[in-house]
Amino acid sequence: MPQFFTNKRLIVLLGSIIVLVALIGFSLRDRENLSWPEQFVKDIVGLGQAVVSKPANGFAGFFDEVKDLRNTYEENKELKARIEKTAQLESDVARLQKDNQELRKVLDKKKSLADYEPVQATVIARNPDRWFDVITIDQGEATGIEPDMAVITAEGLIGKVKSTSKFTSTVQLLSAHDSRNRVSAVIQGKNNVYGVIEGYDKEKKTLLMTKIPYDSKVKKGMLVTTSGKGGVFPKGLIIGKIKKMVPDEFGLTQTALIEPAASFNDLEHVMVAKRSMTTVRAEKEERKQVLIEEGNL
Amino acid sequence: MKRLYLPLLMIALFYSDNLFVTIFPEAAFDGKYMIIPRFFTIGLLFMAVFFDRNTAIKYGFLFGFLFDIFYTGVLGAYMFFLPFVVYVVSKLVKVLQNNLFILSFIFLFGVALLELIMFQLNVLIERTEIDLAQFVSVRLGPTLLLNLIFYLLFSFPLKSAFEKLQRIYND
Numbered sequence: 001m002p003q004f005f006t007n008k009r010l011i012v013l014l015g016s017i018i019v020l021v022a023l024i025g026f027s028l029r030d031r032e033n034l035s036w037p038e039q040f041v042k043d044i045v046g047l048g049q050a051v052v053s054k055p056a057n058g059f060a061g062f063f064d065e066v067k068d069l070r071n072t073y074e075e076n077k078e079l080k081a082r083i084e085k086t087a088q089l090e091s092d093v094a095r096l097q098k099d100n101q102e103l104r105k106v107l108d109k110k111k112s113l114a115d116y117e118p119v120q121a122t123v124i125a126r127n128p129d130r131w132f133d134v135i136t137i138d139q140g141e142a143t144g145i146e147p148d149m150a151v152i153t154a155e156g157l158i159g160k161v162k163s164t165s166k167f168t169s170t171v172q173l174l175s176a177h178d179s180r181n182r183v184s185a186v187i188q189g190k191n192n193v194y195g196v197i198e199g200y201d202k203e204k205k206t207l208l209m210t211k212i213p214y215d216s217k218v219k220k221g222m223l224v225t226t227s228g229k230g231g232v233f234p235k236g237l238i239i240g241k242i243k244k245m246v247p248d249e250f251g252l253t254q255t256a257l258i259e260p261a262a263s264f265n266d267l268e269h270v271m272v273a274k275r276s277m278t279t280v281r282a283e284k285e286e287r288k289q290v291l292i293e294e295g296n297l
Numbered sequence: 298m299k300r301l302y303l304p305l306l307m308i309a310l311f312y313s314d315n316l317f318v319t320i321f322p323e324a325a326f327d328g329k330y331m332i333i334p335r336f337f338t339i340g341l342l343f344m345a346v347f348f349d350r351n352t353a354i355k356y357g358f359l360f361g362f363l364f365d366i367f368y369t370g371v372l373g374a375y376m377f378f379l380p381f382v383v384y385v386v387s388k389l390v391k392v393l394q395n396n397l398f399i400l401s402f403i404f405l406f407g408v409a410l411l412e413l414i415m416f417q418l419n420v421l422i423e424r425t426e427i428d429l430a431q432f433v434s435v436r437l438g439p440t441l442l443l444n445l446i447f448y449l450l451f452s453f454p455l456k457s458a459f460e461k462l463q464r465i466y467n468d
Contacts (some may be wrong), residue, residue: 060319127369
């Protein structure tokens with residue numbers, strides 16, 4: 001058996017371990033956005049990726065369409081039943097919207113937390129190693145996308161923008177395991193119940209919403225949306241429905257298991273929600289100042 | 298001009314991983330299994346055995362770096378461990394025979410080694426919380442099966458491609 005590591009190789013190995021640890025530490029740091037070399041590489045790779053993935057998406061879409069065709073009859077029946085209700089709902093929504101606008105004018109309050117401007121985007125890549133649920137979309141800083149914006153599909157919230165480059169952005173899905181990934185949410189009922197979405201259970205496929213008061217009356221099937229109170233996401237994006245309530249380990253609060261409204265699998269078209277109202281994300285200098293002030297206390 | 302075929306082949310393999318993830322429905326088998334394509338890694342190992350080990354290490358370094366930046370966001374992981382796996386596998390190939398049957402075991406061992414390293418790394422940086430038993434049943438088994446199928450389908454074309462490329466480079 002030949003000698004596995006000679007002296008020179010050992011030094012190379014140790015040197016690269018040091019570089020590895022430094023690089024991993026650098027990339028896991030709580031940083032605002034990518035450094036410019038990373039952004040540059042991302043744009044170049046993203047260009048090739050878009051060329052490859054667009055025909056592939058079309059190809060994959062073909063099979064889905066064939067599958068859809070088989071269910072057409074049943075779907076049609078169900079949709080016909082729903083369409084009758086929709087007309088009434090539509091006129092209600094239009095009336096309420098007008099009401100709302102007029103009342104806002106009276107109050108002199110033009111912007112609301114719920115306002116957002118959607119940016120259409122196509123998913124061009126998904127992390128093939130699947131350790132961390134991130135997708136890459138084909139819109140970036142050039143169309144005004146910034147880190148921490150909410151990303152939705154027609155069904156509901158799926159995640160937030162993690163980092164951006166000029167022409168691509170990386171979206172971290174709600175199903176990604178990250179202790180810093182929190183969404184301020186509200187359970188809609190007679191009295192709104194506020195809580196924080198703090199994680200995802202991969203086996204049960206449910207989101208976990210914690211810090212719900214122990215005496216709140218939450219029932220199965222109630223709708224959960226974003227509250228807009230986190231300062232980043234717009235208000236009213238649908239997250240999912242309550243599946244089950246469980247008391248937390250100390251019995252002081254409750255935890256809700258939420259069935260997500262949007263599927264995190266096989267995403268193709270998504271929207272990035274640009275919030276119209278100012279976000280609380282402080283400028284870099286302001287943040288530093290706050291830190292200094294805290295240090296003095 | 299013909300020298301360009303090598304980078305082109307590697308770029309095609311690099312994107313093929315993601316192509317597979319895009320086309321293959323994630324909800325297949327009730328979403329119970331995580332099937333990870335490692336086509337680029339297998340191509341790289343073929344390159345190490347049938348073309349040149351040091352070039353393969355350089356390619357592993359470069360494409361691992363691209364992979365880290367574009368897909369995972371954890372810099373250094375693939376950049377460092379792809380060349381490492383290439384090195385270990387090429388040492389094993391020298392000890393054992395290199396006919397395609399035995400190579401399939403060695404290459405699958407390489408893929409398993411890479412998966413295991415990435416598992417440990419992701420546990421370390423708290424990006425996952427599955428345990429070893431879950432990892433083996435949910436990820437490792439199906440992944441090895443998929444890559445074995447890839448090996449069976451593409452081992453002959455890849456081998457002949459790299460042997461041809463070697464002749465082009467030697468001229």
